[in-house]
Amino acid sequence: MDKWEHEWQEEQQRVDHVVEKIAERLDSLQEHTRSMRADIVEIRNQFWEDVTVNVEDAIEAAETYASIKQQAEVLSERERSHRHAQRQLKALMRLKQSPYFGRIDLKVDGEEEVERIYLGIASFFDEESETFLVYDWRAPISSLYYDYSPGKVEYRTSEGTLSGVMELKRQYVIRNGHIHSMFDTGITIGDELLREVLGRRSDMQMKSIVATIQKEQNEIIRDERSRLLIVQGASGSGKTSVALQRVAYLLYRYRETLRPEQIVLFSPNPLFNSYVSTVLPELGEENMRQTTFQEYLESQLNDTFHVEDPFSQLEYVLTHAAESGYQARVEGIRFKSSLEFMEIIHRYVAFLGQEGLIFKDITFRGEVLISAERVKEKFYSLDDSLRIPNRMKLLAEWLLEELKNMELLERSKAWVEDEIELLDKATYYKVYQKLRRQKQFTQNTFDDFEREQEMLAMIVVREAFKPLFAKIKRLHFIDIQAIYRQLFVNSWMISRFLPEGKVPKHWEEICRQTVEKLDRFELAYEDATPYLYLRACLEGFQINTSVRHVFIDEAQDYSPFQFAFIKRLFPFSKLTVLGDLNQSLFVHETTDHGFSPLLSLFESEETKFFALRRSYRSTRPIVDFTRGMIENGEEIEPFQREGKKPTVTPVADMKELVKKVADRIRTLQSEGYQTIAVICKTAKESKEAYEALKEEVSLSLIDKETISFEPGVIVIPSYLAKGVEFDAVIIYNGSETQYSRENERKLFYTCCTRAMHELHIYFIGKMSPFISLVSSDTYVFES
Numbered sequence: 001m002d003k004w005e006h007e008w009q010e011e012q013q014r015v016d017h018v019v020e021k022i023a024e025r026l027d028s029l030q031e032h033t034r035s036m037r038a039d040i041v042e043i044r045n046q047f048w049e050d051v052t053v054n055v056e057d058a059i060e061a062a063e064t065y066a067s068i069k070q071q072a073e074v075l076s077e078r079e080r081s082h083r084h085a086q087r088q089l090k091a092l093m094r095l096k097q098s099p100y101f102g103r104i105d106l107k108v109d110g111e112e113e114v115e116r117i118y119l120g121i122a123s124f125f126d127e128e129s130e131t132f133l134v135y136d137w138r139a140p141i142s143s144l145y146y147d148y149s150p151g152k153v154e155y156r157t158s159e160g161t162l163s164g165v166m167e168l169k170r171q172y173v174i175r176n177g178h179i180h181s182m183f184d185t186g187i188t189i190g191d192e193l194l195r196e197v198l199g200r201r202s203d204m205q206m207k208s209i210v211a212t213i214q215k216e217q218n219e220i221i222r223d224e225r226s227r228l229l230i231v232q233g234a235s236g237s238g239k240t241s242v243a244l245q246r247v248a249y250l251l252y253r254y255r256e257t258l259r260p261e262q263i264v265l266f267s268p269n270p271l272f273n274s275y276v277s278t279v280l281p282e283l284g285e286e287n288m289r290q291t292t293f294q295e296y297l298e299s300q301l302n303d304t305f306h307v308e309d310p311f312s313q314l315e316y317v318l319t320h321a322a323e324s325g326y327q328a329r330v331e332g333i334r335f336k337s338s339l340e341f342m343e344i345i346h347r348y349v350a351f352l353g354q355e356g357l358i359f360k361d362i363t364f365r366g367e368v369l370i371s372a373e374r375v376k377e378k379f380y381s382l383d384d385s386l387r388i389p390n391r392m393k394l395l396a397e398w399l400l401e402e403l404k405n406m407e408l409l410e411r412s413k414a415w416v417e418d419e420i421e422l423l424d425k426a427t428y429y430k431v432y433q434k435l436r437r438q439k440q441f442t443q444n445t446f447d448d449f450e451r452e453q454e455m456l457a458m459i460v461v462r463e464a465f466k467p468l469f470a471k472i473k474r475l476h477f478i479d480i481q482a483i484y485r486q487l488f489v490n491s492w493m494i495s496r497f498l499p500e501g502k503v504p505k506h507w508e509e510i511c512r513q514t515v516e517k518l519d520r521f522e523l524a525y526e527d528a529t530p531y532l533y534l535r536a537c538l539e540g541f542q543i544n545t546s547v548r549h550v551f552i553d554e555a556q557d558y559s560p561f562q563f564a565f566i567k568r569l570f571p572f573s574k575l576t577v578l579g580d581l582n583q584s585l586f587v588h589e590t591t592d593h594g595f596s597p598l599l600s601l602f603e604s605e606e607t608k609f610f611a612l613r614r615s616y617r618s619t620r621p622i623v624d625f626t627r628g629m630i631e632n633g634e635e636i637e638p639f640q641r642e643g644k645k646p647t648v649t650p651v652a653d654m655k656e657l658v659k660k661v662a663d664r665i666r667t668l669q670s671e672g673y674q675t676i677a678v679i680c681k682t683a684k685e686s687k688e689a690y691e692a693l694k695e696e697v698s699l700s701l702i703d704k705e706t707i708s709f710e711p712g713v714i715v716i717p718s719y720l721a722k723g724v725e726f727d728a729v730i731i732y733n734g735s736e737t738q739y740s741r742e743n744e745r746k747l748f749y750t751c752c753t754r755a756m757h758e759l760h761i762y763f764i765g766k767m768s769p770f771i772s773l774v775s776s777d778t779y780v781f782e783s
């Protein structure tokens with residue numbers, strides 16, 4: 001037996017030993033959770049018995065209530081522990097299958113012994129030997145594994161910086177308790193293991209990368225200082241992966257204080273949410289809160305407007321270029337997304353502090369109780385050194401007082417008498433009891449009747465006024481819609497607020513389009529954030545104080561305005577922003593600001609910028625091809641994973657296109673690929689492609705309503721394929737007519753970079769100039 005075989009055997013023996021220990025722990029934990037479950041069932045049963053106690057008698061009811069409350073607390077505490085134990089169980093079960101993936105041998109300077117540190121997805125401490133049989137990958141010492149190759153190392157502990165020598169770095173693939181493969185690694189973390197991992201077939205769910213995190217990624221994952229962390233990373237460089245492992249890291253590092261719901265991830269679409277949702281559970285953590293910016297907008301605006309989503313905006317930009325008004329809309333999108341427009345809103349708000357606010361009449365049963373004019377007069381009579389939201393609060397208090405007086409007067413109106421007659425018996429009885437308790441009955445039947453009527457009138461009017469009071473408390477008397485509209489009704493209005501006095505191009509047309517939409521209760525995507533911002537400046541920000549970390553993935557698709565807004569929403573939160581400027585989809589990104597507006601959000605010493613240049617997703621030939629399409633593409637480093645060159649195929653017409661694409665799908669399937677995406681430019685093109693192809697092969701169509709992927713063949717519009725990857729990608733129609741304008745370059749690049757193993761492009765007529773740009777040795781032209 002050679003040395004390596006011998007080591008392998010020893011390693012397997014250790015795995016067996018650890019697995020056995022884990023199995024023992026599992027047994028006792030299972031026993032413990034079983035008894036905990038029995039407890040919970042018992043408390044629950046008891047609970048219902050208590051609830052059926054007679055609650056007629058007030059004292060007894062109060063006692064019952066107290067006891068139920070106490071029991072409920074015990075129950076929820078037990079349930080929490082049970083959930084915790086369940087999670088531990090799951091983690092242990094995973095650990096039992098694959099207890100660790102790495103080992104480092106460390107000799108600390110000044111010590112004799114070499115310590116062997118094994119890394120896995122969770123720690124496992126053996127009480128008998130009082131040693132960690134496995135260290136959590138997030139433990140401080142584990143960082144050595146990611147940051148160093150064998151040789152001299154340094155690391156920080158609570159006692160200071162220690163130095164030493166890493167004598168060995170080893171990687172394992174362990175499945176079902178058996179070592180599948182084992183490598184000793186050199187400079188980078190297991191190129192071999194990484195190659196193996198990356199060469200696997202995709203199965204529509206993102207995977208954790210803890211075994212092969214690269215040094216440059218580890219730095220981002222473990223950064224704890226920055227308030228704003230910006231990651232510009234090439235396509236496939238692991239931005240999303242880094243974001244998710246960072247969430248897991250933070251949950252571990254701050255496990256005493258940080259809960260998963262205090263972390264929010266903004267993702268590009270709901271489909272992406274489901275794509276990444278398995279990573280944290282795989283690591284034994286609960287998922288953070290996942291949302292999309294659109295979801296937030298809708299939650300705030302849906303009761304007033306139909307809010308356009310970003311994909312409809314993009315679909316318009318991509319497909320309506322020939323229409324009149326198109327240039328104005330595009331210019332409007334750019335302008336309304338800028339920080340300049342935010343500044344205009346600030347100036348507008350300052351102006352509104354002095355004049356120009358618009359209020360609603362306060363009406364009741366079709367009559368004006370307090371006219372908008374009176375409300376306005378009152379507002380401007382308030383101390384104008386106060387901020388507008390504070391004045392609004394005072395105004396609301398005043399309105400509530402006024403309304404209370406009016407409520408009194410209302411009681412004698414005729415409608416109240418009619419309503420009293422419609423009251424049910426129970427209400428009458430309640431009033432009777434109440435008067436009796438207050439000993440207000442006089443025995444004089446006539447007076448008593450009067451008193452009863454008064455009280456009933458009070459009840460009726462109070463009930464009717466309730467919604468009015470609620471609206472005032474929510475400041476619904478401010479006519480935000482009209483105030484926003486006012487900025488666009490007179491096209492000269494804007495010139496008062498322009499910082500440099502330059503009115504945007506097509507301004508009149510932009511105004512006309514905006515007002516027209518607002519009057520139809522529609523809000524264009526580009527208007528939604530400024531509208532909410534204006535509202536917040538007038539009503540006060542509804543900030544979220546509990547969230548501690550906000551992650552924004554695909555950040556290149558957010559406007560500077562949106563970034564600034566998100567920061568205001570989460571004032572106590574750190575921001576991790578990840579994106580790739582080469583994949584910008586939205587129109588506002590065609591300007592040159594990049595991520596620079598972000599830098600103005602925090603002080604420079606609180607901000608850190610990282611660049612990820614290595615691309616892991618696609619094979620080297622695919623990266624060589626795609627990086628030729630973009631500026632500075634040579635800076636992207638492909639990971640050395642071999643594969644076939646992309647193909648570019650001309651076809652004569654739609655009929656031939658469908659036939660060739662269907663043939664390709666069949667070939668790819670026969671090669672064993674699980675996930676094959678036919679990527680189209682728009683939803684419209686996707687639908688057409690799907691209708692044509694479905695006669696030939698079995699496939700499904702993805703649209704913006706789709707919430708999860710299934711493996712197989714899909715047809716998908718470009719913008720929904722963002723952030724996701726497929727074994728093989730077919731670009732349905734890569735001709736000049738589809739992709740030639742500058743804002744289509746990045747779209748095309750994004751589509752092509754979704755491919756892990758194979759990329760095939762078809763075109764009719766002329767090929768897209770973004771292909772002709774690329775060196776012809778990087779692809780195969782299949783005529």
Ligand SMILES: Nc1ncnc2c1ncn2[C@@H]1O[C@H](COP(=O)(O)OP(=O)(O)OP(=O)(O)O)[C@@H](O)[C@H]1O
Nearest residue numbers: 209212213214235236237238239240241616617723
């Ligand atoms: N260190 C790593 N070890 C193993 N796989 C990795 C590593 N880093 C990235 N990957 C893999 O590379 C692929 C791309 O990663 P990810 O989607 O996170 O990149 P991205 O930068 O967000 O890409 P894009 O911007 O194109 O959407 C994924 O399959 C991911 O698992």
